[in-house]
Amino acid sequence: MSSSFRVPPVSLSEDQIDLFALFQAVWHQKVRIVLIATGFGLVAAAYAYVATPEYHVSSVLRPAAINELDALNRSDIYKLPPSAALTKVGASLESYDTRLGYFRENRQLFEAFERPGRTLEQSFEEFNADSIKLTLPDSKKADSLSAYIKLSMDYPKGVDGVAILNGLVDYAIKNERQQIANDMEVIVDNRLNELEGKLDAARASYDNDKEAKIATLTEADSVRRAQLRDEIKALRVQLKTRRINRVAQLDEAIGIARSLGIRKPATPSSFGEASREGGSSVMRTEINNQQIPLYFMGVDALMAERAVLLQRKSDDFTEGRIAQIFKELQLLETNRKIEVLNSRENEDIFLRDVEPLRAEAARLRNLNLDISRIKLVTIDRLALEPLGPVKPRKLLIIAMGLLLGSLVGVAFAVFHYFISLRNAEDKAANSKKALADSSLRHDSPGQLDHLA
Incomplete structure (x- = not known):
């Protein structure tokens, strides 16, 4: 080690550092620095090529056209503007219950997320927390052009992420359609009961x-x-x-x-x-009032x-x-x-x-509204098979490995420089002390006679 590294002479005080000497010391260790950087780069490259690739897919939903919801809104039973329909679908996509229901009904798509010893809910929790992300537009923007919902997913190799994401969107839309159908059924029944109650009241009034x-x-x-x-x-x-x-x-x-x-x-x-006397016969007509x-x-x-x-x-x-x-x-x-x-x-x-x-x-009884044909949202962009993985980014990882290795090599060279510098200072101090002791021994007899 001492043959390959020579400490330059020190002419400065103890509180000062000779930067030029420090640079020379680092330069003298360039081979070691290169070796360390190369080692880190190889480790990073090995990780980049061995790590499981991760892919990214996304789907964008936008409000449906007004005519798509016209039949529903004209029924005078259920009012659902396009923006509200988009919000309902977005809430369903973000719902834990919706995602868990989709997870349970399509377990064959999520086999990669299941682990031995874990319950179904625990496996789903890992997928739900790390893989799915819902992005909404900025609420401060009032422009209708910015109304959208973006659903993205990161998944490892071996998982059909495109099918999972598109299937989740379809599942959420079907759930909302079914919910609307159930709501309409309840509303129609309630209104019919209300009308029947009014008719019963009219019958009671008529009977009275x-x-x-x-x-x-x-x-x-x-x-x-x-x-x-x-x-x-x-x-x-x-x-x-x-x-x-x-x-x-x-x-x-x-x-x-x-x-x-x-x-x-x-x-x-x-x-x-x-x-009167006399028997003459006389007829009389008498008028008397x-x-x-x-x-x-x-x-x-x-x-x-x-x-x-x-x-x-x-x-x-x-x-x-x-x-x-x-x-x-x-x-x-x-x-x-x-x-x-x-x-x-x-x-x-x-x-x-x-x-x-x-x-x-x-x-209401003759209301024939096919909810399955109602288009709640417009799928602006379906999830498509990605062209390549987004993780790991091999070149970036290798570059970071080389950079980290270079920093570690330089740090090691600087540390070695200061250690060698400290050793050289200790040797110089010891040499001075030994020289002082030797001169003191040679001068001791004459000093004693003089004192006597």
Whole structure:
């Protein structure tokens, strides 16, 4: 070592470093530095060529066209603008549950990530944490052109990363479609239940109105029937009283006629002529605007009328109103309005203000929307087979190895320089001390005599 490395002479103080001498020392170690750098470079090259290559693929999603979601939005059930659809798909791609579900359903694609002794979830966690990355646009940018979702994946050799990434995108889109279909089914069922509830309320209102109407009609008939019966009872009392009064009048008239000797019907003028003598026969025409007293009817006629009145059992026939009352009572025996109301079979057609509800219910039941044909997002770029690996970067690794080796070689040369410099200083110090000790021994006898 000493034959190949010579410490240059030191002429500076201990606190100073001779940079030129240091450079010379490093230069003298150039072979060693080159060897060390070459060794590091070879190790780096070995790692670069032995390490498993890693590849990178990506897929870009953008908002779908407005016409793709027009059928869904025009259903008036589910509103989903293109930006919201892209956000839903992005949230699904970022969802742990979505990725785990895809991992479980396609285990043959993830065999490289499974390790013995690990559960399925643990193997998935390694893949989810290190391989998949979701990139979103800057939220501060309002430009719609910047709306996109980028899904990228790094995977080792032997893994079909293109199939995994494209499959994950398709799986997330199908999941969102199924979720939308489930949401629409629930919404339609809820709306149908709401409409059915409104129809039930309308039916209940109709039933209440119908029962109230029947009750009103029945009550009105009962009141009218009672009034008619009261009226006919009053009329019969009136007719009986009138008949009794007539009999009393006839009794008085009979008494007067007997006292006057009037047996046959007569008039005041004829009664006066009868009292005169002479038998000449005369025909008279008498016009009188006054009512002739009843006793002029004569005893015979009055007695006959009185006998009939006393034998009468009912006075109903003498009053036309009684017949009219019986007619009305007969009509009240059956209320045709109530009969028609009770005989209705399809009462739904009589419900009011329910046509819009029925139309909406029919529209919802006949809603034929194929969710599987709805395009939630536009796949702007599919994941394609990469042209080459992104890791390891061989030239960069080799260059870094050579650079690191060179730095280590220079550091080693500098360290060796300082060690050699320290050894040279120690030797010089020891030489000076030995020379001082030798001179002291030669001068010691003369100094003693002088002192004596």
